[in-house]
Amino acid sequence: MLINTDNVKEKYNLLFEKISKRKEQVMKFKNFLENETNWLRAPASTRFHLNVEQGLLIHSVGVTYNALDIKTLLAPDITDESVVITALFHDLGKVGYAGKPYYLPNDNAKDIEKGITFKKNPEIVTMNLAVRSLYLISQHISLSEEEAQAIVAHDGLYAIKGGVVNIDYHHNECRLQMILHFADKWTSAVQEEGRK
Ligand SMILES: [Fe+2]
Numbered sequence: 001m002l003i004n005t006d007n008v009k010e011k012y013n014l015l016f017e018k019i020s021k022r023k024e025q026v027m028k029f030k031n032f033l034e035n036e037t038n039w040l041r042a043p044a045s046t047r048f049h050l051n052v053e054q055g056l057l058i059h060s061v062g063v064t065y066n067a068l069d070i071k072t073l074l075a076p077d078i079t080d081e082s083v084v085i086t087a088l089f090h091d092l093g094k095v096g097y098a099g100k101p102y103y104l105p106n107d108n109a110k111d112i113e114k115g116i117t118f119k120k121n122p123e124i125v126t127m128n129l130a131v132r133s134l135y136l137i138s139q140h141i142s143l144s145e146e147e148a149q150a151i152v153a154h155d156g157l158y159a160i161k162g163g164v165v166n167i168d169y170h171h172n173e174c175r176l177q178m179i180l181h182f183a184d185k186w187t188s189a190v191q192e193e194g195r196k
């Protein structure tokens, strides 16, 4: 499903109808994110896809609908709730904390010319983004082991800085991790960046 600035709010709110068991926790967390953090306004990156206000929400909602489609096709026994919680919040590490956003508008004219519209907040302690997502979510929502793995390993395995990221999960990825990883990849590369 294609998510854009016109339909994102409606599609986002509809996702919460799929939550039942952990409704109270999730609705409290939604309220916290919307009122005390930059969740509804954060960009998805400083310079790549969706480096605009609300970019992260558009990306996260898009990933969630694609993950739900994949799950319905391949693993219908996994609950919608599990998919929504992990997919919608997988990149929450990019939001930062209450009153302390991870991305700040860039004030450097040269950077802006190059398309770097946001910069990282230097006051935020360094942490792998997916780990920060898990850190934030798990303070508010009780997660299963599979949900936790899906969130921390959503980037999958990639060669990086002379090694491979997430190698620990190799051959031990749970289904939810694979669904989320593929949905994330497809949403950003194909739907957001137009890969053919
Ligand atoms: Fe991510």
Ligand SMILES: [Fe+2]
Binding pocket: 059, 063, 090, 091, 184
């Ligand atoms: Fe993502």
